[in-house]
Every structure is written in structure tokens, then in C-alpha cells.
Amino acid sequence: MTVLPLQFKNVCYKAPSKATDEAMPLIKDMSFTLEPTKRTVIIGPNGAGKSLLLRLCHGLIQPSDGEIVWAKANAAQHQAMVFQRPVMLRRTAAANIQYALTLNKVPKADQADIIDDVLTKTGLRRHAQTQARVMSFGEQQRLAIARAWALKPEVLFLDEPTASLDPSATHQIEELVNAMHQQGTKIIMTSHDLGQAKRLGDEILFLHRGRLLEHAPAEQFFNLPQNDLAQAFIKGDLLWWKRGEGARKNPKHSR
Numbered sequence: 001m002t003v004l005p006l007q008f009k010n011v012c013y014k015a016p017s018k019a020t021d022e023a024m025p026l027i028k029d030m031s032f033t034l035e036p037t038k039r040t041v042i043i044g045p046n047g048a049g050k051s052l053l054l055r056l057c058h059g060l061i062q063p064s065d066g067e068i069v070w071a072k073a074n075a076a077q078h079q080a081m082v083f084q085r086p087v088m089l090r091r092t093a094a095a096n097i098q099y100a101l102t103l104n105k106v107p108k109a110d111q112a113d114i115i116d117d118v119l120t121k122t123g124l125r126r127h128a129q130t131q132a133r134v135m136s137f138g139e140q141q142r143l144a145i146a147r148a149w150a151l152k153p154e155v156l157f158l159d160e161p162t163a164s165l166d167p168s169a170t171h172q173i174e175e176l177v178n179a180m181h182q183q184g185t186k187i188i189m190t191s192h193d194l195g196q197a198k199r200l201g202d203e204i205l206f207l208h209r210g211r212l213l214e215h216a217p218a219e220q221f222f223n224l225p226q227n228d229l230a231q232a233f234i235k236g237d238l239l240w241w242k243r244g245e246g247a248r249k250n251p252k253h254s255r
Contacts, residue, residue, distance in 0.1 A: 006057065079153050137207075
């Protein structure tokens with residue numbers, strides 16, 4: 001039995017405000033269902049709540065209100081996450097993967113083959129004994145994916161996995177994401193890149209100011225978005241807001 005679908009039921013998340021003593025709502029009354037097989041891409045302007053949503057999904061933070069429901073109670077054992085800036089341990093590339101396998105109680109006799117397999121798949125086999133922290137940022141991101149891939153997760157969360165990468169490194173990461181998808185891993189990722197969302201997404205979640213404004217198949221979303229702010233975002237209009245006022249857009253400027 002798979003851990004999916006993942007359901008959000010009127011989920012809210014509040015965090016203490018630096019300016020006031022009141023908790024500020026950052027994720028607001030969010031409800032949706034994510035099914036297996038589809039690659040889900042979460043997009044929206046800076047501050048929309050994309051990374052927060054991913055962290056709620058992965059269980060790194062808990063909702064203030066509402067429910068997050070997986071199909072299986074032990075869903076945490078079947079998912080992995082790659083952050084925008086991956087944390088590399090002070091050890092070799094191979095040892096970084098071995099550490100994750102050991103934490104997840106993978107038998108030691110199986111670890112060497114798994115490590116060799118995922119390093120080969122990610123093009124990092126020649127870096128097996130390289131200290132992870134001296135590798136390039138793109139290589140570190142591939143290593144983070146290899147470390148996750150070694151665990152054979154049913155669900156992989158990726159937070160802006162190609163931010164600050166050049167086109168070549170971005171292409172390599174996207175190929176790995178697609179390879180994991182083809183092997184049956186559910187991909188849920190955030191992206192600031194509309195081109196990437198079109199390339200990788202089967203469905204799109206569009207967020208603005210902590211609200212889910214549109215959830216649609218990718219082709220439908222990019223060709224005929226239903227929400228006016230989603231339409232403006234796709235066109236490249238600036239979206240902004242002032243406290244106590246509605247969202248605004250400026251069609252004279254690009255993001």
C-alpha cells in the first residue's frame with residue numbers, strides 16, 4: 001500500500017511576528033490532494049509560502065490548524081527531501097550516502113552496492129572518495145539527490161533544486177528528477193523557474209500570500225489559468241501587496 005494520496009484539509013500555519021506579539025498566518029486554509037504518479041510543481045512569487053508548504057508536507061513543521069493526512073501512518077519512513085542548499089557532512093561523497101543508509105537501518109552488507117549504484121546514476125562515481133564539501137555546488141546537489149535516491153523513497157520533496165545553477169547543471173538535475181519519476185518516485189518540488197515548471201510538472205499548485213489560488217494540470221494552467229493573479233504571474237507581471245489591502249499587479253514591469 002502506497003503512502004499516497006497526501007491530503008491537506010484546511011491547513012493553516014502561523015509563526016510569531018517580529019513586529020508584533022501576534023502570530024502571523026503564513027499558510028492559510030489550504031486544502032488539496034496529491035495523488036501518486038504525477039509530478040507536482042509548486043510555484044508563486046517570493047514569499048508565497050512555497051518552501052513552508054514543502055516543509056509542512058514533509059513533517060518538518062506542524063500545522064497550527066487543520067489536518068495533513070497520508071494514506072499510511074508511517075509515511076515519514078517513505079519520503080526524503082533535498083533542500084535548496086543541501087547540508088553536506090564533513091566526509092566523502094560515498095560516506096555521506098552511507099551515513100543516510102545507516103540511519104535508515106539498511107544492512108551494512110547491502111550498502112556498498114547501493115552507494116555505487118546511486119553514484120553511477122548521478123554521474124558522481126569518480127567523486128566517491130572526494131570530500132563532499134569541496135565539490136561544486138552542482139555536484140553537491142547531485143550528491144544530495146543520490147543520498148535521497150539510495151533510500152528508495154516513495155515521495156521526494158525538492159525545494160528549488162536548481163536555484164543558482166547554470167543551464168548545464170540545471171539540465172543534469174532535471175534529468176535525475178525525471179529518472180526518479182520514471183522509477184516510480186512521486187516528485188513534489190518548488191521552483192521559481194516557469195520554464196522548469198513546464199518541463200517537469202504534470203500538475204501545478206500556484207501560491208500567493210500563503211493561499212492556494214490554483215491547482216490544475218500543467219498544460220491547462222499554462223495555457224488557460226483561471227485565477228487572475230496566476231495569469232499575471234505567467235505573463236511576468238509584478239505581484240505585490242500591502243497589509244490590509246488586496247494583492248496588486250503591475251503589468252509594466254517583469255519579475
